[in-house]
Amino acid sequence: MNDILICLWSANGFDRATQGVIGAGRRLADTTGGQLHAVLIGAEDNTLVEATSLRADHVLVADRPELHEAQPELYLAVLTGICRSLQPRAVLLGSDVYSQELTPRLAHRLEGSSMADGAELTVAEGGALRVRRTAYGGRANAVYELGRQPAVVWLRARGFAPAEPIQDHHGTVTHLDIELPETITARIAERYIEARDGVPLEDAALVVSGGRGLGGPEPFEELRQLAAAIGAEVGASRVACDEGWVPASWQVGQTGKKIAPELYLAIGISGAAQHLLGIADAKVIAVINSDPDAPIFKHAAFGLVEDYRKVLPALTAKLAELATR
Amino acid sequence: MNILVCLKQILDPDIPARDFRIDPERREAVRGSADLVTNIFCENALETALQLKDAHDGMITVLSHGSEEAEDVLRKALAMKADEAALVLDDDAAQADPLQAARVLAAAARKLGSFDVIMVGRESGDWGVGQTGGLLAEELGVPFIALVEHLDVDEGKLRIRRQTDTGTEIFEVTPPVVISITNSENNLPRIPKTRDVMKSYRKPLTTIAVADLSLTPSSDSYFRLVEISVPEKETRCELVEGHNLEQRIDAFAHRVAEIANTTR
Numbered sequence: 001m002n003d004i005l006i007c008l009w010s011a012n013g014f015d016r017a018t019q020g021v022i023g024a025g026r027r028l029a030d031t032t033g034g035q036l037h038a039v040l041i042g043a044e045d046n047t048l049v050e051a052t053s054l055r056a057d058h059v060l061v062a063d064r065p066e067l068h069e070a071q072p073e074l075y076l077a078v079l080t081g082i083c084r085s086l087q088p089r090a091v092l093l094g095s096d097v098y099s100q101e102l103t104p105r106l107a108h109r110l111e112g113s114s115m116a117d118g119a120e121l122t123v124a125e126g127g128a129l130r131v132r133r134t135a136y137g138g139r140a141n142a143v144y145e146l147g148r149q150p151a152v153v154w155l156r157a158r159g160f161a162p163a164e165p166i167q168d169h170h171g172t173v174t175h176l177d178i179e180l181p182e183t184i185t186a187r188i189a190e191r192y193i194e195a196r197d198g199v200p201l202e203d204a205a206l207v208v209s210g211g212r213g214l215g216g217p218e219p220f221e222e223l224r225q226l227a228a229a230i231g232a233e234v235g236a237s238r239v240a241c242d243e244g245w246v247p248a249s250w251q252v253g254q255t256g257k258k259i260a261p262e263l264y265l266a267i268g269i270s271g272a273a274q275h276l277l278g279i280a281d282a283k284v285i286a287v288i289n290s291d292p293d294a295p296i297f298k299h300a301a302f303g304l305v306e307d308y309r310k311v312l313p314a315l316t317a318k319l320a321e322l323a324t325r
Numbered sequence: 326m327n328i329l330v331c332l333k334q335i336l337d338p339d340i341p342a343r344d345f346r347i348d349p350e351r352r353e354a355v356r357g358s359a360d361l362v363t364n365i366f367c368e369n370a371l372e373t374a375l376q377l378k379d380a381h382d383g384m385i386t387v388l389s390h391g392s393e394e395a396e397d398v399l400r401k402a403l404a405m406k407a408d409e410a411a412l413v414l415d416d417d418a419a420q421a422d423p424l425q426a427a428r429v430l431a432a433a434a435r436k437l438g439s440f441d442v443i444m445v446g447r448e449s450g451d452w453g454v455g456q457t458g459g460l461l462a463e464e465l466g467v468p469f470i471a472l473v474e475h476l477d478v479d480e481g482k483l484r485i486r487r488q489t490d491t492g493t494e495i496f497e498v499t500p501p502v503v504i505s506i507t508n509s510e511n512n513l514p515r516i517p518k519t520r521d522v523m524k525s526y527r528k529p530l531t532t533i534a535v536a537d538l539s540l541t542p543s544s545d546s547y548f549r550l551v552e553i554s555v556p557e558k559e560t561r562c563e564l565v566e567g568h569n570l571e572q573r574i575d576a577f578a579h580r581v582a583e584i585a586n587t588t589r
Contacts, residue, residue: 141555263581303565
């Protein structure tokens, strides 16, 4: 089979990551000459069903009350069942935590292959899926060939271009009749969403970020003020999160958020390879750092070599003035 | 709780960028003068296990699949106060794909005893593929939870906290379970005391030859690395100019505002 299956969570709606997965799936199906199937798990979202059916050949809605809130064990059962009947060439997922943890398990159940954090998909002669991704904490680019079928891959979803609706096309919509396991031994019992004003870090056009050089939690208040002056969101390096200066969900980097803002302003961040991996897709990187040899300068468009403490209040005031013009 | 922590030895990922090179023949990083270290997320896992043991009692076994050099990783874990250590000796361990690694770890885990919690790091600092934990769970036929930062025991059930994109989730789990550990402010690995480092060398270490696990070799590989390269991606950073700091801040602000005002 040359068909491609994409796995989407209805709760996310038609967000940027979802659009990236649909785009990646559409183009891959066009390459293999197969059909694009999209399974939407969770409470049915008409907007998402409609948007997906304009871009995919078949939309499968998996809506049962038990699936309205994510339960990985149940999602895995649903996806395994669908894959066994569809026999897709490749299965694509997004970059959220459920996608990440389901990918190897689904591949194992289907005797396929899996790969994480795919940045580009191609098809080799002979039909095997090839996945480009980074290795060695962002220091190298690697291409893997996944010989076993299906190839199950979670994607760096926001890095994939969305697909336009296909002209005069409306994919089929099927409501699945699904059987779920009666008991599961691992269940999500509680959920905590961290209060965060503004847009999610991944969707922000402007990001101001702080690191080890800030020395503690207090200077992040100054970063927040600077960010407010230009309408930016605030992120952080791994050190700042590990030290507990800011929540872990603020982390930008290999093991944090991978973001693609128009401007990334790094303050007191040296630029470890694992951090740079998180901002590889940023359009412009600007730096304020007292160490002119900090590796991040090699990736920046413009910079200011200075102790941030001498810069911040004046910079914030200046930016507020320039923004109100 | 009976806890198994899997530890992987890798090339020190913190070597300076200028010393990082790829051997085109072997398709892997040149070792050069770099040290071999314990993968950081594996150390976060051990720290998480030690905290669980400190709070609720238990037994921690550490397991590594590697060459003879991987003994260092296990000795360090013993110095951090893991109770027992086992090494699956395999000169080809570095070339193992994640499914092979998972099969080795699953077979070794079965041989070593019965575990309530099996921990792995979320991914390794070398290839960073992050598939071993999920595959190990499937090999053992137990649930898998990724990106865990803390766990607790409540009336025989595990309460497992993991990070999500927007906050945290608590799982209630009836053991056994495989979990992958991510870094958090609470699981920075402890530094072993010198006295414990000395003692670690006198503790027993079980060695298992990979051949003794009687695994059937798989007919195909999980995946194949077909290309690897180091990107040449350096831009020339323009340092803003000015006679004094005020002028430089002003110049910097204009560059930032130029972008900010067009994206709004």
